[in-house]
């Protein structure tokens with residue numbers, strides 16, 4: 001898991017770029033949109049995700065385990081998934097943060113080439129055979145990207 005760091009507390013982690021991931025308290029800005037509540041976790045700044053560019057790797061807690069995940073921007077929207085191929089439980093990226101194929105059309109698994117739709121995680125070709133990535137509930141507010149805790 002090159003490029004990722006994790007602190008001991010699940011609610012206090014570091015992203016690939018070293019930005020702190022922290023729990024988000026319910027808040028409302030006087031000048032901006034309402035921010036997500038305490039059930040959301042900060043992933044990165046919106047500007048960290050270029051459309052069709054590299055993804056951001058991070059970790060989430062699921063069923064008591066810390067597991068790898070990622071967020072990407074595609075077609076202007078942010079999507080997040082567990083970083084686990086539906087064929088075999090391998091991480092997808094062929095280099096840290098490289099999740100898209102050469103055309104930027106599909107998410108691609110670096111191990112055997114399974115293709116997934118960026119907007120749904122559904123298998124679109126290769127050995128994933130009708131399975132899908134595990135999607136996380138991603139949202140943007142106030143220039144930041146969050147996921148809802150599972």
Ligand code: FES
Pocket residue numbers: 085086087088089090109110111112113114126127128
């Ligand atoms: S492990 Fe992803 S395609 Fe086989």
